[in-house]
Amino acid sequence: MEENSQTRPFRAIIVGGGLLGLTAAHIFAKTDMDYVVLEQHDDLMPDIGSLLSLMPPTFRMLDQLDLLDAVAPVVTGCGRNVFMSASDGSVWKQETLGQLVETNHGHGIRIVHRPDYVKALYNSLPESAQARIHVRKRVVRVDVADDGVAVHCADGTVEHGSIVIGADGVHSRTRQVMQSLAAGSPADAEQPNPYVTTYRMLFGNLAPPPGLFLNTNYEGAGNGVSTQILIGRTQAWLAVYEKLEAPTSKRLRWTEDDKQAVVKKWGHLYVAPGYTLDDAYQRCSGALGLINLEEGLVDKWAWKRIVLVGDAVRKLEPHAGLGYNSGAMDLV
Numbered sequence: 001m002e003e004n005s006q007t008r009p010f011r012a013i014i015v016g017g018g019l020l021g022l023t024a025a026h027i028f029a030k031t032d033m034d035y036v037v038l039e040q041h042d043d044l045m046p047d048i049g050s051l052l053s054l055m056p057p058t059f060r061m062l063d064q065l066d067l068l069d070a071v072a073p074v075v076t077g078c079g080r081n082v083f084m085s086a087s088d089g090s091v092w093k094q095e096t097l098g099q100l101v102e103t104n105h106g107h108g109i110r111i112v113h114r115p116d117y118v119k120a121l122y123n124s125l126p127e128s129a130q131a132r133i134h135v136r137k138r139v140v141r142v143d144v145a146d147d148g149v150a151v152h153c154a155d156g157t158v159e160h161g162s163i164v165i166g167a168d169g170v171h172s173r174t175r176q177v178m179q180s181l182a183a184g185s186p187a188d189a190e191q192p193n194p195y196v197t198t199y200r201m202l203f204g205n206l207a208p209p210p211g212l213f214l215n216t217n218y219e220g221a222g223n224g225v226s227t228q229i230l231i232g233r234t235q236a237w238l239a240v241y242e243k244l245e246a247p248t249s250k251r252l253r254w255t256e257d258d259k260q261a262v263v264k265k266w267g268h269l270y271v272a273p274g275y276t277l278d279d280a281y282q283r284c285s286g287a288l289g290l291i292n293l294e295e296g297l298v299d300k301w302a303w304k305r306i307v308l309v310g311d312a313v314r315k316l317e318p319h320a321g322l323g324y325n326s327g328a329m330d331l332v
Contacts, residue, residue: 009034011161013151015139016168017044019052019114020310020327022121022133024167026065027331029129036159038137038151040168044122045115050203050289051230051237052114053078053321058328059107070124074116076232077215078109082272086220086227089270098215109321111232113205139168141187142177142306149305164306167327170195170294171251172312182303193249195294195315200254202240202262203291204284209236209275218272219319227271228319229280238280240266241293241319254290262290293317 010033014024017039028035054062054075062068079098084091102108122130141152142164151159166174180189208214208231220227224243229236242262267278294315301313310327 008148008162011035012163012165013038013149013159013161014165014167015151015174016166016172016312017041017133017135018167018169019118019121019324020167020331022118022125023328024165024309024331025125025129025133026067026121029125030065034161035132036161037133038139038153038159039133039135040138040173041135043135044133045118050114050205050239051111051232052117052324054110054112055321055325056101056105056107056109058325059110061328061332067121067124071112071117071120074120075110075112076234078111078217078230078232080213080216082213082216082218084218084220084270084273086222086225086269086271089220089273089275091273111230111237111321113235113237139173139177142174142181144181144304144306162305165331166306166308166312167310167331169311170315172308174306175298175308175312178303178306178308179300181306182300193251194298195296196247196249197244197252197292197294198247199241199243199293199317200252201291201293201318202242202259202288204238204281204288205286206236206238206280206283207285208232208234209272209280209283211274212272220270220272222269225266225269227266227269227277229271229275238271238277238284240269240271240277242266252292259288259290263288 012035014021014037017037021037025037079096081095083093098109138154140154143150149161149164166172168174176191177187179191180187214231217230226241228239263281269277271277271280295317296315298313301308309330316323
């Protein structure tokens with residue numbers, strides 16, 4: 001008997017092997033459903049990464065996936081917030097919102113170094129699940145039929161399945177293909193960027209500066225610029241948010257000279273009481289990052305057998321730490 005959509009086993013094709021792609025792999029592995037993950041880069045581990053916030057709903061999901069023990073060694077608490085002037089370091093307000101959240105929701109707000117969380121998610125997958133993750137798989141085309149999908153990669157391989165989950169981030173290739181198909185255009189037709197960049201963020205990593213509280217988020221406000229240093233148990237994360245001259249939908253790329261220009265321009269600002277950006281920069285280890293902070297919401301999240309999740313459908317400003325958490329709820 002010829003196989004049809006009623007007899008063919010369900011199979012998900014997950015495009016993107018980042019945080020959401022690995023989270024989706026855990027969900028499908030836990031439910032014993034067939035899937036494959038296609039990642040366009042050479043490996044899953046980022047060379048540089050800032051912090052990631054994990055909220056109570058995400059911890060409830062991790063609990064159901066039996067992942068709490070796997071992520072516990074790499075997460076740390078954030079029980080205190082300190083808000084201040086970036087100009088002179090004077091403190092305006094302190095609060096312990098994190099403690100209140102934990103009391104009311106059973107799980108608190110936790111922070112984690114993004115590369116460490118990626119490693120924890122990947123290493124906690126069974127070997128059979130890890131084998132379903134394929135790198136150097138750049139999607140170029142998706143064929144959608146009534147009974148399934150075919151995902152074509154640049155290397156000539158084709159994956160067949162039931163649905164496509166686009167977990168491939170801000171510049172989602174899945175979103176572009178989906179929008180083109182929905183409009184009746186060729187798959188490689190250019191689609192307008194749905195997001196707008198108003199700010200960019202410089203970030204780096206350092207050891208906790210002496211004299212500052214551990215497990216504390218310090219935020220400084222200025223005119224068109226803000227600073228942040230979030231301190232965990234053994235590591236701190238530094239950030240400067242700078243407003244661009246004008247909002248843009250272009251995909252901007254920044255150089256090492258651009259990074260140094262930001263440090264030079266705002267080095268006098270305070271990132272915490274007693275510490276300027278210059279002070280913190282001198283303590284940074286590893287490379288600095290400078291990225292666009294796109295914001296926006298896509299009108300259409302799905303078309304036929306293609307569905308988008310996370311940054312592919314919404315891009316949030318990072319202060320609230322909701323990006324990954326919102327994407328995880330999309331998957332659920």
